[in-house]
Amino acid sequence: MSNQAKTRTVEEINQKIRKGDAQVLTAEEMKKLVECSGVEVAFKEVDVVTTGTFGAMCSSGAVVNLGHSDPPIKIEHAWINDVEVCHPGAAVDLFIGATNMSEKQPYEYGGGHVIQDLVSGKEVELRATSYGTDCYPRTSLKTTLTKDDLNQFYLLNFRNCYQRYNCAVNSSDEVIYTYMSKLLPRFRNATFSGAGELNPLMNDPDYETMGMGTRIFLGGGQGYIIGEGTQHSPKNLNGTLMVKGDAKKMSPEFLQGGAFTGYGTSLYVGLGVPIPILNEGLAKKTGIQDKDILTDIIDYSVPRRDRPKFGQVSYKELKSGSIAVNGKKVRVSSLSSLKMAKKVTQTLKSWIDEGAFFLTSPVERLPTTTVFKLMRQTEEIPFVYNVMHQAITCTEDEEIQAIAKRIVTKSVNHIVVVDETGKLKGIVTSWDITRAMAEGKKALADIESHNVVTAKPDEPLEIASKRMAQNNISALPVIDIERKVLGIITSEDVSRLLGR
Amino acid sequence: MGRILIRFNEDQVSEPIASQIIIEYKVPMAILSAHINSKGGEILAEVPDDILEKVVNAFRNRGISVTVPKLIEVDSDKCFSCGSCLALCPVEAISLTEDSTVQFDKEKCVGSTCSVCVDACPARAIKSVKPNNNGTSAIREKKR
Numbered sequence: 022m023s024n025q026a027k028t029r030t031v032e033e034i035n036q037k038i039r040k041g042d043a044q045v046l047t048a049e050e051m052k053k054l055v056e057c058s059g060v061e062v063a064f065k066e067v068d069v070v071t072t073g074t075f076g077a078m079c080s081s082g083a084v085v086n087l088g089h090s091d092p093p094i095k096i097e098h099a100w101i102n103d104v105e106v107c108h109p110g111a112a113v114d115l116f117i118g119a120t121n122m123s124e125k126q127p128y129e130y131g132g133g134h135v136i137q138d139l140v141s142g143k144e145v146e147l148r149a150t151s152y153g154t155d156c157y158p159r160t161s162l163k164t165t166l167t168k169d170d171l172n173q174f175y176l177l178n179f180r181n182c183y184q185r186y187n188c189a190v191n192s193s194d195e196v197i198y199t200y201m202s203k204l205l206p207r208f209r210n211a212t213f214s215g216a217g218e219l220n221p222l223m224n225d226p227d228y229e230t231m232g233m234g235t236r237i238f239l240g241g242g243q244g245y246i247i248g249e250g251t252q253h254s255p256k257n258l259n260g261t262l263m264v265k266g267d268a269k270k271m272s273p274e275f276l277q278g279g280a281f282t283g284y285g286t287s288l289y290v291g292l293g294v295p296i297p298i299l300n301e302g303l304a305k306k307t308g309i310q311d312k313d314i315l316t317d318i319i320d321y322s323v324p325r326r327d328r329p330k331f332g333q334v335s336y337k338e339l340k341s342g343s344i345a346v347n348g349k350k351v352r353v354s355s356l357s358s359l360k361m362a363k364k365v366t367q368t369l370k371s372w373i374d375e376g377a378f379f380l381t382s383p384v385e386r387l388p389t390t391t392v393f394k395l396m397r398q399t400e401e402i403p404f405v406y407n408v409m410h411q412a413i414t415c416t417e418d419e420e421i422q423a424i425a426k427r428i429v430t431k432s433v434n435h436i437v438v439v440d441e442t443g444k445l446k447g448i449v450t451s452w453d454i455t456r457a458m459a460e461g462k463k464a465l466a467d468i469e470s471h472n473v474v475t476a477k478p479d480e481p482l483e484i485a486s487k488r489m490a491q492n493n494i495s496a497l498p499v500i501d502i503e504r505k506v507l508g509i510i511t512s513e514d515v516s517r518l519l520g521r
Numbered sequence: 522m523g524r525i526l527i528r529f530n531e532d533q534v535s536e537p538i539a540s541q542i543i544i545e546y547k548v549p550m551a552i553l554s555a556h557i558n559s560k561g562g563e564i565l566a567e568v569p570d571d572i573l574e575k576v577v578n579a580f581r582n583r584g585i586s587v588t589v590p591k592l593i594e595v596d597s598d599k600c601f602s603c604g605s606c607l608a609l610c611p612v613e614a615i616s617l618t619e620d621s622t623v624q625f626d627k628e629k630c631v632g633s634t635c636s637v638c639v640d641a642c643p644a645r646a647i648k649s650v651k652p653n654n655n656g657t658s659a660i661r662e663k664k665r
Contacts, residue, residue: 075601077643129645202605203641210608277601279643289601289643342608342617354607356643360621361601 028300031382034068038376045069045373047366048219048307055308064304069373072221073238073293073365076214076357077279079120080180080251081288083136083268087113088172095157099149101135112157119288131286134278139168141273168269176240176268180250182292184222184260185316186214188334190346192502193322198283202356204321208346211353216362217311217336221294222260224307230296232383238293238369239264241272243378254393293365295373297380311336318346323477324484405485406478408518409499409508412437417446417465425454435496437506438469444504447471475500478507486515523573526634527564528586534561542579548572553631565590565634591633591649595625599646606638606647
C-alpha cells in the first residue's frame with residue numbers, strides 16, 4: 022500500500038501478518054494513538070485493532086456429540102454433573118445451556134460450570150434415560166467423560182458481546198438479587214456490565230468488518246461470528262453476536278462458570294474481535310472512548326419490562342467507581358472483568374503478531390436495521406394500579422378518637438398517616454385502635470407503625486400480594502418514588518380480583 | 522492487634538459495660554462495627570495484643586460472650602477481578618489496582634460480621650474462614 026492510499030484490504034493485512042510486519046494495536050493503545058496523533062496518522066500506522074470483552078453471557082452453551090453407545094440410545098433426558106442438558110436433536114447430540122442449574126447445588130453450579138470443567142480437562146458424569154426404540158433399544162446410560170472422549174464439543178452462543186449494557190440500581194427498601202448481581206436498597210450501590218471502549222461492536226458500530234465468517238478470539242481459542250445474536254438491536258447501540266468455536270481448543274481461563282445468588286448460573290466468556298483498519302473511518306471509530314459511550318441507569322426493583330430510568334451515565338463515570346443518581350453519589354462496580362477484557366485484547370494481538378491468527382472478511386455483514394420486537398401477550402396480568410383505590414389518611418397531630426370515627430364512617434381497616442405534603446409517615450389499623458382502647462392509650466404516636474411495607478403502582482399485583490402474605494399484613498399503601506401516597510391496596514382487593 | 526466479637530443479650534444492653542471496661546483497663550479499643558438496640562447486639566472491636574486476654578476476661582466476668590470473629594478470605598486463583606464486590610463493601614476494603622486487578626485489604630475488612638460481599642461473588646472466591654491468629658488462642662480455648 023502506498024502512503025497516499027486511503028484504503029487497505031484484509032488480504033493486504035494478511036500478507037503483512039505472514040511477513041510478520043503487520044502493525045497491531047490493542048483497543049486501549051489505539052485510543053491513545055488517535056488522541057495524540059490524530060486519525061490520519063493512526064490509519065497510516067495501524068493495520069489491526071484488537072478489541073475484547075469478558076463478562077457473564079447467559080445465552081451461551083455448548084453442543085456436544087457423544088458418539089454412539091453400544092447398544093445405541095436415543096437420549097430423551099440427560100444430565101451432566103446433575104445439570105440437566107437439553108436434547109435438541111437425534112440420538113446423542115446434547116446442548117449444555119449455561120443457565121441450567123444443578124439439581125443438587127442450584128444457584129452454585131450449572132451449565133456454565135460444566136462447560137468450564139470440560140474445557141479444563143476434568144472428568145464429568147453423564148446420566149441419560151430414554152424410552153427405547155427398535156433402532157435405539159437402550160433406556161438408560163451412566164458414564165464418565167472428559168473432553169477428549171467427546172466426539173465433538175463446540176461452544177455455540179446465541180447472544181454474546183452486548184455492545185453496551187444497563188447500569189442497575191435498586192430504589193426499593195429491600196436487597197434484591199438479580200442477574201445484575203446484588204443490589205442494595207435505596208440506591209446504596211450500582212452495578213454495570215461491559216468493557217465500554219474495549220467492546221468489539223462499539224469499535225465498529227456500523228459493522229463494516231463484522232458478520233458471518235469473521236474469525237474471532239473465543240474462550241481462549243479461535244472461533245467465528247456466525248451472525249447477529251438474538252435480541253440484536255443495532256439502532257440503539259445494543260448489537261449482539263452469535264458465535265461458534267471448537268471448545269476442545271479453548272481455555273478455562275477465558276470460559277468460567279458464574280454463580281449469581283438468587284438468579285442462577287451463567288458463563289463468563291472472553292471474546293475478542295480483530296478490527297482491520299481498512300479506511301480512515303475505521304481508524305476514527307476505533308478511537309472511541311469511554312466518555313463517549315452512554316448507558317441508562319435502570320431501577321431493577323421494578324419488575325417490569327420497561328423499568329424506570331434515572332438518566333444516563335458514561336462508561337468513564339461507571340469505571341470511576343461512583344456515579345450520581347438523583348443528585349446523590351452512588352458507588353458503582355462492574356460485573357464483567359476489565360482486567361480479563363484487556364487480557365483478551367493483548368492475547369489476540371500477540372497471536373496476530375506471531376502469525377498464528379489471520380483475519381477474514383465476513384461473507385455477510387451484521388444487519389444494522391433490525392428491531393428488537395416485544396412479546397405478543399394474549400393474556401393480561403393485573404397490576405397494582407388496576408386495583409388500588411383512594412387511601413383514607415390522617416396526620417400525626419390527630420387524636421385516636423377522630424381516627425376511630427373515620428374507620429367507622431369510611432368502613433375501612435387501615436388509615437394511612439401522612440405529613441402535610443402527602444408523604445407517607447406511618448399506618449394505623451383498626452386493630453391498633455382496639456389495642457389503644459384496651460390499654461388506655463390516647464396519642465397516635467403510641468400506636469402508629471412507622472415501618473410500613475409499601476407497593477408501587479406499576480408492580481404486578483401478584484408480587485405485591487406475595488409481599489402482604491410474607492409480612493402477614495392485609496394492606497399496602499401505594500407510594501411514588503418520593504414516598505407520596507397515591508392510594509392503597511388491600512387483601513380484599515386481591516381476593517375480589519381473583520374471584521372474578 | 523486482636524479482633525474480638527462482643528455479644529450482648531437483652532439484659533446486658535442497659536449497662537455501659539464496654540465503656541466501664543475501656544476506662545478501667547485504659548484500653549484503646551477500636552470499634553470497627555456495632556449493632557445494638559434494646560434487644561441486644563454486638564460490637565466488633567480491635568484490642569492491642571498485650572491486653573487482649575485481660576479485656577476478654579473482663580467482659581466474660583460480667584457475663585458477656587466474647588468470641589473471635591471469622592475472617593473473610595479471597596481465593597486469588599478463583600477471582601477473575603470482575604469487581605462485583607467492590608461497591609458493596611462498607612469499609613472500602615476492596616479496590617482496583619492500576620491494571621484493573623481486584624485488591625482486598627485484610628486489615629480494613631471487618632470480617633464475617635459484615636459478609637455483604639460473600640454472596641455477590643460470581644466466582645465464589647470469597648469465603649468466611651476461622652482465624653488462626655495466635656494472639657487470640659486463649660479466647661478460642663474457652664469457647665464452648
